[in-house]
Amino acid sequence: MTSDKSFYEFISNGVPGPEQKVDADNAIMPARKLAFSRFKELGLPTIKTEEWRYTNVQRFLKDAFTLAQEEQATVTPEQLKAASIPQLDSYRVVLVNGRLQTDLSELPAGGKITVSKLSDAAGNAQLQAWFDKHPHLQSQPFAALNAALFADGLFIEAGVNATLDKPIQIIHVYTASANAFIQPRHLVVLHKSATLEIIESAVGLNDSAIAFVNAVTEVVLEENAELWHYNIQSTIKNSRHIYHTSATQKADSRYHHFNFTLPSAELTRNNLSVALTGSNTETNLHGLYLATGTQHVDNHTFVDHLVPNCNSNELYKGVLLDDANGVFTGKIHVHQDAQKTNAFQQNNNLLMSEKANINSQPQLEIYADDVKCSHGFTVGRFSEESLFYLRSRGIGEEAAKSLLVNAFAFDITDQVHIPALQDFLAEKIRQYVAGAINN
Amino acid sequence: MLTIKNLHAEVDGKKILKGINLEIRKGEMHAIMGPNGSGKSSLSSVLAGRENYTVTEGEVIFEGKNLLDLSPEDRAREGLFLAFQYPVEIPGVSNLHFLKTALNEIRTYHNLPPLESKEFLKLTKEKQQLVDFNANLMNRSLNEGFSGGEKKRNEVFQLAMLDPKLAILDETDSGLDIDALRIVAAGVNKLRNADKAFMVITHYQRLLEYIVPDFVHVLYNGQIVKTGTKELALELEEKGYDWLKEEVHQKESV
Numbered sequence: 001m002t003s004d005k006s007f008y009e010f011i012s013n014g015v016p017g018p019e020q021k022v023d024a025d026n027a028i029m030p031a032r033k034l035a036f037s038r039f040k041e042l043g044l045p046t047i048k049t050e051e052w053r054y055t056n057v058q059r060f061l062k063d064a065f066t067l068a069q070e071e072q073a074t075v076t077p078e079q080l081k082a083a084s085i086p087q088l089d090s091y092r093v094v095l096v097n098g099r100l101q102t103d104l105s106e107l108p109a110g111g112k113i114t115v116s117k118l119s120d121a122a123g124n125a126q127l128q129a130w131f132d133k134h135p136h137l138q139s140q141p142f143a144a145l146n147a148a149l150f151a152d153g154l155f156i157e158a159g160v161n162a163t164l165d166k167p168i169q170i171i172h173v174y175t176a177s178a179n180a181f182i183q184p185r186h187l188v189v190l191h192k193s194a195t196l197e198i199i200e201s202a203v204g205l206n207d208s209a210i211a212f213v214n215a216v217t218e219v220v221l222e223e224n225a226e227l228w229h230y231n232i233q234s235t236i237k238n239s240r241h242i243y244h245t246s247a248t249q250k251a252d253s254r255y256h257h258f259n260f261t262l263p264s265a266e267l268t269r270n271n272l273s274v275a276l277t278g279s280n281t282e283t284n285l286h287g288l289y290l291a292t293g294t295q296h297v298d299n300h301t302f303v304d305h306l307v308p309n310c311n312s313n314e315l316y317k318g319v320l321l322d323d324a325n326g327v328f329t330g331k332i333h334v335h336q337d338a339q340k341t342n343a344f345q346q347n348n349n350l351l352m353s354e355k356a357n358i359n360s361q362p363q364l365e366i367y368a369d370d371v372k373c374s375h376g377f378t379v380g381r382f383s384e385e386s387l388f389y390l391r392s393r394g395i396g397e398e399a400a401k402s403l404l405v406n407a408f409a410f411d412i413t414d415q416v417h418i419p420a421l422q423d424f425l426a427e428k429i430r431q432y433v434a435g436a437i438n439n
Numbered sequence: 440m441l442t443i444k445n446l447h448a449e450v451d452g453k454k455i456l457k458g459i460n461l462e463i464r465k466g467e468m469h470a471i472m473g474p475n476g477s478g479k480s481s482l483s484s485v486l487a488g489r490e491n492y493t494v495t496e497g498e499v500i501f502e503g504k505n506l507l508d509l510s511p512e513d514r515a516r517e518g519l520f521l522a523f524q525y526p527v528e529i530p531g532v533s534n535l536h537f538l539k540t541a542l543n544e545i546r547t548y549h550n551l552p553p554l555e556s557k558e559f560l561k562l563t564k565e566k567q568q569l570v571d572f573n574a575n576l577m578n579r580s581l582n583e584g585f586s587g588g589e590k591k592r593n594e595v596f597q598l599a600m601l602d603p604k605l606a607i608l609d610e611t612d613s614g615l616d617i618d619a620l621r622i623v624a625a626g627v628n629k630l631r632n633a634d635k636a637f638m639v640i641t642h643y644q645r646l647l648e649y650i651v652p653d654f655v656h657v658l659y660n661g662q663i664v665k666t667g668t669k670e671l672a673l674e675l676e677e678k679g680y681d682w683l684k685e686e687v688h689q690k691e692s693v
Contacts, residue, residue: 384490389527392487393541393601394515394548403540407531407580 007181007212008061011145012044015067018148027122031132035147042141054327054359055298060240060267065181065212069097069151073175073205075104083171083203088420090169090199091115097174098184098215099152108168112159113196115168118185121155126189130220134246136273136302137216143244143271146216150185153215158194158225167197167228167418174213174236175205186217190225190253197228199421204236204264211239218246221253223278230258230421233268234428240267249310251278258416260425261289261297262432268295273302276338279309287316288412290405290429291324291356292436298327303345305338305368314345317412319405320356321436330375331363338368345375350408352382352401402433440465440502440636441605447496448485455481457661458497463605466633470647470672471640473658474680479640480524482658483609487521488514502604515541516548518604522594522611529581534593535563537581538600545601566599570626588619595626606630607638612646624649644676659687 018032044061045052073096080094093115094104100117107115121127137143154170174182190196204211221227233241241263247255261268274283283303291297303312318326328347349358362375382404390400406413406429413429416422446459455478463469473479485492486499488511499506506514529537543553554562567574572592582590591611598606608627612620627650631637639650647655647669655672657665659680664687665671675683 383527386527386529388489388511389523389529390537390541391511392515392521392523393537393597394512394545395537395541396512396544397510399540399544400512403532403537404529407529410531 006062007065008044008058010064011061015149027128028131032148035132035144036149038138039141039144039148042139042144044141051300051329055267055269055296057242057267057269060212063179063210065179065210067149067181067183069180069182070175070177071099071151072096072101073173075101075173075205079173079203079205080104080171083173083201085169085199085201085420085424087423088167088169088199088418090167091164093154093168093170095154095170095172095184097151097182098172100154108164111164112162112194113164114157116155118153118155118187124155124157126157127155127187130187130189130218132218134218134248134273135275136246136304137218137244140244140271142214142242143216146183146185146214146244150183150216153185153187155186156188156196156198158190158196160191160193162191162194162196164196167199170198170200172200172202173205174202174211174239176209176211177206179210179212181212181214184213184215186215187220188217188227189220190222190227192222193224194222195226197418199230199232199418201232202234202236204239207238209238211236213239213241213243215242216244216246219248219255221247221249221255223250224252225250226254228256228417230260230416232260232262232425232428234260234262234264234432237264239265241265242267242269242271244271245273247274249274249276249278249281249283252280253278254282256284257286258412259285259287259289259299260428261287261291261299262428263291263295263297266295269298269300271300273304274312275304275306276310276312277306279307281310283310283312284415285312285314285316286412286415288409289316289318289326290321290432291318291326292321292432294323294325296325296327300329300331302331302333303343305332305334305341305343307337308339308341310338311342312344315411316347317409318347318349318358319352319408320349320358321352323353323355324357326356326358328358328360329363330361332365332373332375334366334368334371334373336367339370341368341371341373343371343373347377349379350382350405351379398434398437401437402430405429405433442500443497444499445497446485446494446499448481448492448494450481450492455492455661456485459661459663461656461663463636463638465604465636467654468631468637468639468650468652470652470655471638471658472642472644472655472672472675474684475642477658478661479658480609483521483607483638483640486514486607487511487519512544513548515601515603516545520598520601520603520606522591522598522606522608524609524611524613526582526590526594528583528585530583532581534577534579534581538563538597541601562600567596569629570595570599571622572596587614588616591615591619591623592626595623599626599630604634605636605638607640609640610642611639612641612643620646621649644672647672657683659683
């Protein structure tokens with residue numbers, strides 16, 4: 001399945017359907033076929049598509065990509081270490097292009113929490129019940145393409161009351177020796193009263209070819225379940241990323257999602273959406289994005305209040321350097337039945353150069369009359385006076401800038417409850433800013 | 440320690456300093472006075488390396504080095520300190536973390552190892568007590584939500600911590616009530632010693648009752664038009680600046 005013409009052209013007109021897949025799994029084939037026809041109907045977005053107005057994705061699909069992705073790679077301990085969070089005591093799950101590598105992983109054993117290949121779980125009732133069912137994915141062309149043609153991914157299931165003594169760190173290794181369109185697919189199901197902490201990070205093995213990652217993660221929180229979900233997007237050169245993370249929250253559940261985008265990639269588009277289907281839920285969405293050079297970072301979030309008495313709180317902060325482009329669209333939909341909703345959203349941006357750019361759009365649709373909702377957006381220029389103040393105390397320009405960026409990011413990093421992760425992020429931010437300044 | 444020769448500087452094409460000459464030796468306390476707009480704060484900005492100023496003529500030698508060739512951070516590392524007239528608030532950067540970073544950057548410059556946490560805290564406590572700085576403010580974000588007096592006292596605390604050779608105090612007395620002024624002045628006096636020099640910029644003589652200068656210079660229209668001892672400050676307090684301005688204009692017309 002290779003195209004020598006533009007991938008956009010190939011995917012729009014010539015891509016064969018899922019039945020062509022040799023490793024096709026019968027249990028989810030009907031769902032794949034359904035997704036494929038949905039994709040055909042939706043088509044790839046253009047800048048005329050409302051949700052893609054500020055992100056011209058066609059530009060990133062001009063090259064030729066192969067859909068055949070490498071499923072194994074030699075990952076050296078050094079490479080693994082580079083993607084690991086120092087001083088973090090955790091379980092480790094290593095994936096190469098979405099495929100679980102058990103020999104490199106340290107999985108939780110013998111408990112109520114299982115981590116397996118999605119392909120191995122195809123017959124699982126949970127997978128049958130939830131796969132590609134999230135309402136917000138139905139209108140997303142890239143998510144549909146992923147459902148139709150994904151290669152593999154993770155299935156994590158936490159049983160009733162299950163909990164772990166430490167977090168699970170998931171290391172996504174992406175590799176492509178020829179330009180590849182890589183499509184991992186994951187499903188995380190937490191049953192009633194289960195609690196889990198997941199930290200995702202990524203590393204690229206090879207930057208001689210372009211890795212275009214189109215990943216989808218579906219999350220299901222049954223009653224009273226709680227998930228801490230950290231996603232760290234960094235350190236992959238010569239790559240492009242479109243992510244969908246779609247969660248469903250049932251009554252009394254808590255979802256804490258953190259998104260840290262410190263990219264080496266040219267394109268990062270995050271689609272994060274949460275459907276609140278049960279009452280008395282708690283949703284915290286924290287995002288920090290940095291971008292430098294000509295990078296493009298786009299965060300689309302959607303919190304869907306379907307029922308009464310739910311709380312959502314969203315804070316996204318961005319720092320843009322050089323010619324970087326940022327997009328933030330935060331949608332909150334409060335349905336007519338969703339009385340007593342508390343929904344807050346804030347997006348703050350710091351522009352560190354004249355040419356950096358941010359497009360921020362809050363979208364509140366409120367159909368209930370007894371709710372508390374607010375949103376806010378700020379964009380600040382970097383304060384030269386602050387920088388001079390720090391330098392006049394002997395702090396070099398690089399250290400001063402990283403101090404100021406860390407200070408700006410503090411509201412987000414302060415919410416991270418794992419000290420090792422907090423330290424790791426502070427160091428990542430420092431390195432990122434240093435790299436941007438020295439370029 | 441500091442030699443300023445025929446220093447000319449401008450900002451946005453406007454000439455601000457028009458030939459400053461000044462010599463400061465170690466152990467000395469110099470007061471720079473002058474009416475508003477005379478160039479007092481500009482002088483401190485040029486010395487500290489504020490980027491919107493352009494030096495068009497002259498030189499500044501600090502401890503044998505050409506000061507104007509150095510970046511703001513290297514001037515600080517060489518031992519120059521500017522207490523700001525308007526200290527900047529930086530939310531999210533804790534006062535202590537900021538000071539530790541500054542101190543260690545200065546130490547690295549002098550090929551010294553960074554201070555151990557224990558040593559740093561010991562030093563902090565010692566200096567905080569010396570200049571009577573509120574310990575509760577040390578863990579707060581840098582100057583955020585501080586009162587005017589607290590900000591100025593924080594400048595003096597930083598001065599104590601970083602232990603520079605030459606400290607420039609830019610209108611540190613402005614906006615202070617008399618109690619705060621006394622505390623700030625007492626802090627400065629405790630830091631005076633035979634190896635350190637001070638340049639105190641002020642609009643009012645009041646400060647000089649508490650910090651007694653060895654020399655008083657009057658800056659007017661970008662030049663030092665008169666130099667004297669502390670008695671000059673008293674004379675200025677009594678007669679204002681107008682007689683000096685007239686004197687200058689008479690000289691010019693001759």
